[in-house]
Amino acid sequence: MRAVLSQIVGLTRLCIAGPGGKVGALYFLLIFGLGLASVQVMVRLISWTADFYNALQKLDVDGALRQIAIFFGLIAISVGLHLSSAYLRKMVQIRWRRALTEAALDRWLAGKAYWHLRERTDHGLDNPDQRIAEDCRIFVEKLTIEGMELATNSVALVTYVSILWSLSTFALSFSLFGYAIEIPRYMVWAAPLYVAIATFITHGLGRPLKALNIEQQRREADFRFSLVRLREHVEAVALANGEPAERRLFRERFGAIAGNWQRLANRELILGFFTRPYFQTVLRIPLFLALPAYLAGRVTFGGLMQIGSAFQNVVTTLSWFVFSYRDLIELAAAASRLSHFMRAAEGAAAPVAGPALHKTGEARLRLRDLMLATPAGRHLAPIPNLMLEAGGSYWLAAPSGHGKSTLAKAIAGLWIYGEGRIEQPEGRILVLPQQPYLPLGDLRTTLAYPQSPEAVDDERLREALAAVGLEALWPLDAEGWMDMRRGLSGGERQRFALARALLQEPDWLVLDEATSALDAESEAQVLAALRQALPASALILIAHRAPQGLGSLRMIELARPPSRADTGLATAVVQVEPVG
Numbered sequence: 327m328r329a330v331l332s333q334i335v336g337l338t339r340l341c342i343a344g345p346g347g348k349v350g351a352l353y354f355l356l357i358f359g360l361g362l363a364s365v366q367v368m369v370r371l372i373s374w375t376a377d378f379y380n381a382l383q384k385l386d387v388d389g390a391l392r393q394i395a396i397f398f399g400l401i402a403i404s405v406g407l408h409l410s411s412a413y414l415r416k417m418v419q420i421r422w423r424r425a426l427t428e429a430a431l432d433r434w435l436a437g438k439a440y441w442h443l444r445e446r447t448d449h450g451l452d453n454p455d456q457r458i459a460e461d462c463r464i465f466v467e468k469l470t471i472e473g474m475e476l477a478t479n480s481v482a483l484v485t486y487v488s489i490l491w492s493l494s495t496f497a498l499s500f501s502l503f504g505y506a507i508e509i510p511r512y513m514v515w516a517a518p519l520y521v522a523i524a525t526f527i528t529h530g531l532g533r534p535l536k537a538l539n540i541e542q543q544r545r546e547a548d549f550r551f552s553l554v555r556l557r558e559h560v561e562a563v564a565l566a567n568g569e570p571a572e573r574r575l576f577r578e579r580f581g582a583i584a585g586n587w588q589r590l591a592n593r594e595l596i597l598g599f600f601t602r603p604y605f606q607t608v609l610r611i612p613l614f615l616a617l618p619a620y621l622a623g624r625v626t627f628g629g630l631m632q633i634g635s636a637f638q639n640v641v642t643t644l645s646w647f648v649f650s651y652r653d654l655i656e657l658a659a660a661a662s663r664l665s666h667f668m669r670a671a672e673g674a675a676a677p678v679a680g681p682a683l684h685k686t687g688e689a690r691l692r693l694r695d696l697m698l699a700t701p702a703g704r705h706l707a708p709i710p711n712l713m714l715e716a717g718g719s720y721w722l723a724a725p726s727g728h729g730k731s732t733l734a735k736a737i738a739g740l741w742i743y744g745e746g747r748i749e750q751p752e753g754r755i756l757v758l759p760q761q762p763y764l765p766l767g768d769l770r771t772t773l774a775y776p777q778s779p780e781a782v783d784d785e786r787l788r789e790a791l792a793a794v795g796l797e798a799l800w801p802l803d804a805e806g807w808m809d810m811r812r813g814l815s816g817g818e819r820q821r822f823a824l825a826r827a828l829l830q831e832p833d834w835l836v837l838d839e840a841t842s843a844l845d846a847e848s849e850a851q852v853l854a855a856l857r858q859a860l861p862a863s864a865l866i867l868i869a870h871r872a873p874q875g876l877g878s879l880r881m882i883e884l885a886r887p888p889s890r891a892d893t894g895l896a897t898a899v900v901q902v903e904p905v906g
Contacts, residue, residue, distance in 0.1 A: 344425020437675025753833025
């Protein structure tokens with residue numbers, strides 16, 4: 327329980343500290359004030375109960391009509407307070423959800439935690455997108471509802487107990503085993519005892535619901551992820567006639583949902599055997615307990631109804647835990663998942679053991695004693711000691727499985743598995759993977775990425791597309807671009823990524839099979855345009871075939887035993903004749 331409360335408090339601080347969070351906190355205080363006003367209305371209704379039923383007992387028509395008018399006036403005030411609170415709660419929820427989402431995104435993106443969370447096998451985190459999108463919403467909604475009810479009920483309870491104390495002036499007298507027993511103000515003591523027993527039983531029956539809810543959220547996310555994966559790879563699945571295999575996967579993952587849902591339903595049924603009768607009897611028990619005093623002539627009929635109303639409010643307020651148990655379980659589960667996500671993201675962004683990265687401030691890239699490994703710990707082939715100069719053209723060649731792409735990630739500072747030393751050069755390093763990324767947005771946004779589309783003028787965008795042979799794309803409106811992007815071939819996507827690289831003008835450009843979908847002639851044209859547009863940039867190409875269109879370049883055979891070179895480093899760099 328202490329751990330859950332600590333998680334809720336920590337996440338609440340993030341809600342308040344984020345953008346708009348303090349305004350949300352002010353709204354929360356206003357809601358609390360409205361809640362206190364609602365308590366006063368309920369106090370007046372308790373008093374009204376005695377006045378109304380006493381008028382009925384006396385057959386006082388004018389008095390009864392007057393009380394009916396008062397009743398509707400109190401209800402109008404209550405409705406106004408309720409609607410105002412509900413509206414302000416929505417304003418709090420969107421502000422705190424934005425603040426909590428921003429905090430989660432900050433941790434997910436900082437230090438490329440999103441990358442390391444995917445690659446690391448020790449964080450135990452699944453579906454970070456759901457943590458950010460769904461759990462932030464659930465946590466804030468449940469917090470603002472249950473937190474406010476807890477705050478107002480705490481004040482209301484003191485008020486209702488005071489009223490019940492003032493009304494319960496009679497005692498309950500009975501004999502047990504020959505002993506005379508008298509309990510003064512027994513209505514006051516009966517309420518907390520009654521609710522305490524109910525709360526203990528509810529928690530005992532419902533405790534497994536937290537773990538079941540967490541598991542249900544995970545399985546729902548896994549199912550949605552499998553659907554998204556099919557949407558992202560529709561062409562590959564269609565060409566492979568993979569519908570039966572996808573159907574088996576969907577059936578398996580939905581079966582996991584159904585299995586846990588059954589366990590969840592069974593537990594809720596067990597809990598319901600107690601809570602449902604409790605809900606339906608809690609409003610009648612006060613009358614039954616007060617009947618002895620009424621039958622003994624100690625209170626009037628109106629007094630009976632007033633005591634019953636006061637007792638009912640005390641019991642209902644004390645029963646908040648019972649009534650809200652399911653929502654509290656969801657709040658605790660969301661807090662647990664979010665706190666785990668925050669810790670995992672912060673841990674993933676922190677430096678870990680791996681190749682040592684150093685910014686030397688020199689115009690050269692050095693690799694020393696570099697031995698990369700897989701996340702599972704399997705070592706890849708050793709990388710020869712290398713020194714690459716700024717402005718040069720280099721071809722890294724090796725058979726498949728020798729870690730060429732892993733080396734590109736290590737140069738970019740992403741790979742954390744292995745040992746050795748990487749001395750990064752001054753200037754900006756850009757790595758283009760084999761599979762280009764086309765972000766959401768219109769043509770300008772997609773082409774300018776990751777820059778703001780307003781930071782690049784139209785002429786530069788058009789020239790970049792023309793340099794890679796995609797001038798026909800300019801200009802396309804948003805609808806035309808969305809239609810076009812779905813039909814882009816692999817080669818066109820790679821050309822598009824190269825156009826984006828031209829706009830970014832990196833000092834060091836690493837192409838990891840980034841032209842593999844182009845034929846030799848197209849590759850030569852695109853790479854020649856790239857070299858012309860970026861004459862001072864170093865181009866490092868990872869490819870199975872000799873790159874065309876760059877003129878003179880140096881080939882580095884990563885799988886070849888190292889030899890000595892004049893750099894003083896063991897190296898496998900050899901000078902080859904110009905290609906193309």
